[in-house]
Every structure is written in structure tokens, then in C-alpha cells.
Amino acid sequence: MRALRFCIVGGGPAGNSCASVAARLGAEVTLIEKDILGGAANLWDCIPSKAMIAAGGVMSFVSRATGMGLDPVTPTMDLAGLREYIESTQRQLNESLSQMLESQGVDIVEGSGTLVGPREVVAETVDGRREFTADVIVLSTGSRPRVPEWCVPDGRRVLTTRQAYPPPEVPQHLVIIGSGVTGVEFVHMFKSFGSDVTLVVSRQQVLPGKDPEVAALLEESFLTRKVNLYKGARAKAIDVQDDGVAVHCNDGRVALGSHALLAVGAIPNSEQLGLEAAGVESDGGYVPIDHNCKSSVPHIYVAGDLSGKALLSSVAAMQGRKIAEHAMGLHRNRPHRHIDYSQAASAVFTEPEIAEVGLTEAEATGRKIRVTKMPFSVTPKALINNDPRGFLKLVSDPATGVVLGGSIVGGQAAELISVVALAVTARLSVSDISETLFAHPTLSEALGDAAE
Numbered sequence: 309m310r311a312l313r314f315c316i317v318g319g320g321p322a323g324n325s326c327a328s329v330a331a332r333l334g335a336e337v338t339l340i341e342k343d344i345l346g347g348a349a350n351l352w353d354c355i356p357s358k359a360m361i362a363a364g365g366v367m368s369f370v371s372r373a374t375g376m377g378l379d380p381v382t383p384t385m386d387l388a389g390l391r392e393y394i395e396s397t398q399r400q401l402n403e404s405l406s407q408m409l410e411s412q413g414v415d416i417v418e419g420s421g422t423l424v425g426p427r428e429v430v431a432e433t434v435d436g437r438r439e440f441t442a443d444v445i446v447l448s449t450g451s452r453p454r455v456p457e458w459c460v461p462d463g464r465r466v467l468t469t470r471q472a473y474p475p476p477e478v479p480q481h482l483v484i485i486g487s488g489v490t491g492v493e494f495v496h497m498f499k500s501f502g503s504d505v506t507l508v509v510s511r512q513q514v515l516p517g518k519d520p521e522v523a524a525l526l527e528e529s530f531l532t533r534k535v536n537l538y539k540g541a542r543a544k545a546i547d548v549q550d551d552g553v554a555v556h557c558n559d560g561r562v563a564l565g566s567h568a569l570l571a572v573g574a575i576p577n578s579e580q581l582g583l584e585a586a587g588v589e590s591d592g593g594y595v596p597i598d599h600n601c602k603s604s605v606p607h608i609y610v611a612g613d614l615s616g617k618a619l620l621s622s623v624a625a626m627q628g629r630k631i632a633e634h635a636m637g638l639h640r641n642r643p644h645r646h647i648d649y650s651q652a653a654s655a656v657f658t659e660p661e662i663a664e665v666g667l668t669e670a671e672a673t674g675r676k677i678r679v680t681k682m683p684f685s686v687t688p689k690a691l692i693n694n695d696p697r698g699f700l701k702l703v704s705d706p707a708t709g710v711v712l713g714g715s716i717v718g719g720q721a722a723e724l725i726s727v728v729a730l731a732v733t734a735r736l737s738v739s740d741i742s743e744t745l746f747a748h749p750t751l752s753e754a755l756g757d758a759a760e
């Protein structure tokens with residue numbers, strides 16, 4: 309029997325995980341990517357932003373040394389060095405990904421892919437046009453930053469997130485518009501590098517939608533670090549002068565700075581994709597999917613940001629993997645779990661770090677829950693680290709003890725949440741966590757204490 313032919317358009321986490329799993333399962337796989345394998349996640353989003361935050365984190369880590377009996381150290385910024393560090397991290401990831409996919413026999417096509425029929429894809433490459441006919445098509449073209457109609461990013465004074473890795477100079481005073489995950493991560497990043505920062509927050513809480521207690525702790529940390537918060541202010545225009553910017557808000561306030569950065573969401577990359585030619589339905593540019601990640605055309609699957617589900621790299625990669633398994637028929641002879649998007653762990657890489665999974669206390673309105681909370685101030689390892697900020701909260705079912713979710717604010721929150729994520733996915737109970745013998749001294753011990 310001939311191998312199933314996959315044609316995947318877009319090589320970010322969604323596309324490359326799908327390609328890798330499908331090839332391992334015996335499919336003939338073509339992966340079309342117009343920019344770089346690893347996708348926007350590698351080139352613009354997760355990797356460069358977390359590399360910048362890691363560099364800034366070293367600065368603040370070193371600044372805690374004084375409280376630990378060490379002489380103060382003040383690292384200075386080397387923007388060219390920082391750029392090289394980011395680029396070399398990206399290069400290493402890109403090379404290892406290319407090598408892995410090539411070794412699995414994936415045909416990697418450098419070019420822009422477009423659907424020209426329900427089973428036909430055309431790739432425009434530097435060497436001309438290539439046509440592919442596929443049994444299974446996967447669309448994973450991702451998204452890009454949304455630019456509001458009232459401003460034009462010039463890459464000099466007004467930046468999108470993609471123009472900030474790193475900017476040619478450390479902004480003296482950065483006005484950040486948007487206080488979702490991306491906005492607050494950029495606040496932390498540039499504050500660590502010594503910029504003054506003003507954050508324009510359209511609601512009354514940074515990180516709208518997150519547990520208010522969690523958001524409050526981040527706000528407190530921002531205020532301690534002298535971040536100006538313009539709460540309840542919606543930006544509506546930016547004046548750009550030679551030496552700075554003025555961000556006008558709808559409540560009459562004007563935030564002045566040397567630079568402005570937009571962090572106001574994303575829009576899907578679907579305009580040039582030929583969705584109509586293949587009869588694929590879309591909604592506001594996103595492509596709705598069913599629980600198997602199928603579009604309105606059964607053999608055309610969609611993964612990653614384009615599906616408009618949780619816009620997370622981890623979710624994109626899981627969708628890619630699930631698509632490969634489903635299209636290759638694995639669900640026919642073994643149990644196939646659909647993705648439960650409400651169980652996706654997520655993190656905000658600020659200081660303190662924030663991570664959540666499953667049901668939060670704020671979301672549980674009307675439902676009986678048990679909430680147990682443990683401050684890191686009583687956790688030996690947090691005191692040893694000279695960083696006792698934050699807390700850990702577990703949400704469980706009072707009748708069964710099953711863990712429904714958790715929120716963590718504090719050092720290593722993004723790592724610690726994995727235990728709670730596993731508990732939520734595997735339907736473990738609080739006693740499963742409290743009976744676990746964690747190593748000592750570790751921050752994980754706080755999980756055991758909160759579960760008691």
C-alpha cells in the first residue's frame with residue numbers, strides 16, 4: 309500500500325511537530341516554509357523574547373546577591389552581544405530541527421504555499437513553482453502582531469514586538485501599549501535592561517482574565533520597580549517626534565516616552581492561503597476546527613495559531629502531533645485523547661514568574677471548590693534563594709480531592725506548574741501530591757504543603 313501523502317504549509321511548532329510525527333508513522337511528508345523552520349515562535353516570539361528575559365533575569369539575579377553576603381555587581385548592557393546570543397540560540401534550534409526532520413525523510417520546501425484546490429498546493433520557491441497533491445493537508449501558518457489602524461510602526465520610535473529583539477538602543481523610556489501576557493513580559497524585559505517604562509492598561513487590571521490575586525502581585529512588583537501604570541486607558545493615537553513619542557489615551561491622558569511598543573494581540577496569516585479555492589470555511593481569518601483539528605474540509609487539518617484556539621506554542625505542537633496521529637489512523641486501534649484546551653498550562657515570564665493551569669479560583673464562580681494556598685515565604689528553598697515572593701494555589705474538588713487547577717506566582721513558577729498540569733491531566737488528587745516525596749530543599753515542596 310502506498311504511503312499517505314501529507315502536505316504541511318507552515319513550519320512553526322504546529323507544522324514541524326506534525327511533520328516529524330507523521331514521518332515517524334510512515335507518511336510521505338512535504339513541509340513548506342517561507343521563512344525559517346521553527347516558525348515565528350523561533351524567529352520572533354517565544355525564543356527571542358525568552359532569551360531577552362533570561363539575560364535581564366541574570367541582571368536581577370545578580371542584584372539579589374547583595375542580600376546574600378556578596379559584593380554588589382552591576383552588569384552593563386552589550387546590545388550587540390545580546391543580539392548575537394539571541395541569534396545563536398535561534399541558529400542552534402533551527403539547525404537541530406532541520407537535521408531531525410531531514411533525517412526523518414521530510415521533504416522541506418523553502419517557499420510560500422497556497423491551496424489551489426481541495427487536494428492541491430502550490431509552493432512559490434526561488435527556483436520556481438512546485439505543485440503538490442496530498443491525501444492530507446495541514447495548514448499551520450500561524451499569526452502575526454496586530455497593528456491598530458491608528459498607528460504605523462516605523463521600527464525606530466514605534467515598534468512591534470518583532471522590532472524589539474533587541475532594538476538598536478535601550479529605550480530611555482518605553483511606553484508599552486497592551487497589558488496582556490506579551491505586554492507585561494516586555495515591561496519586565498525592558499525594566500531589567502534599565503529603561504523607564506509606562507504601561508497603558510485598557511482595563512483596571514494587568515493580565516485581564518487572570519486570577520486577580522495573581523495579577524495584583526505582578527502589579528505590586530511593577531509599582532515597586534517604578535513602572536507607571538495608566539489603568540483604564542485605551543491608546544488611540546501616537547504622535548512621533550524626532551526625539552520621542554506621545555501616546556494619546558481615550559481618557560485624555562498622554563503617555564510620553566522615547567519609544568512606544570505595541571502589544572495588542574495577533575491576527576492570523578490566512579489572507580494568501582487560498583482557503584476559498586479549497587472550500588475551507590474561515591471566521592475572521594481564523595479557521596474553525598473540530599475536536600480532531602479538522603477544518604470544514606475533512607482532509608484539511610489546521611494547527612496552531614491559525615486555528616484560533618489557545619495561542620501557545622505548546623498547544624500548537626500538541627495539535628500538530630494529534631493531527632498526525634489521527635490522520636494516520638492511530639485512533640482506530642488505540643484510545644485517542646482529544647485536546648482539552650482548558651488543561652493547557654501557560655506561563656508569564658515576568659518577575660515574579662506566573663503560571664496557571666486548569667480551573668482558577670476566579671473562574672470557578674458557582675462551582676464548589678477547595679482552594680489551598682501556600683506562600684513561598686515559608687518555603688526553605690525560596691528563602692535560600694533570597695526570593696520569598698509569591699504563592700502557590702491549588703484548586704480541587706472538595707468531594708473527590710481531584711486537582712482541578714492551580715496558580716503559581718514566584719520563582720520557577722513555569723517549571724513548577726508542570727506537576728499541577730500532570731495532576732490535572734491525569735486526574736490525580738491532592739493526596740497524590742501530598743504523598744509525593746519531593747527532594748529537599750526545593751520549591752516543589754510548597755506543592756506538597758499546599759496539597760495537604
Ligand SMILES: Cc1cc2nc3c(=O)[nH]c(=O)nc-3n(C[C@H](O)[C@H](O)[C@H](O)COP(=O)(O)OP(=O)(O)OC[C@H]3O[C@@H](n4cnc5c(N)ncnc54)[C@H](O)[C@@H]3O)c2cc1C
Pocket residue numbers: 317318319320321322323340341342343344345346347348349350352353354355357358419420421422448449450451469490577580581611612613614618619620621622623624
Ligand atoms: C512576543 C511573543 C512571545 C510568545 N511567547 C510564548 C511563550 O513563551 N510560550 C508559548 O507557548 N507561546 C508563546 N507565544 C505564542 C507562540 O509564539 C505561538 O502560539 C506559536 O508560534 C504558534 O505556532 P504556529 O506553528 O501556529 O505558528 P508560527 O510559529 O507563527 O509559525 C508559522 C510559520 O508558517 C510560516 N508561513 C506562514 N504563511 C506561510 C505560507 N503561505 N507558506 C509557507 N509558510 C508560511 C511562517 O513563516 C511561520 O514560520 C508568544 C507570542 C508572542 C507574540
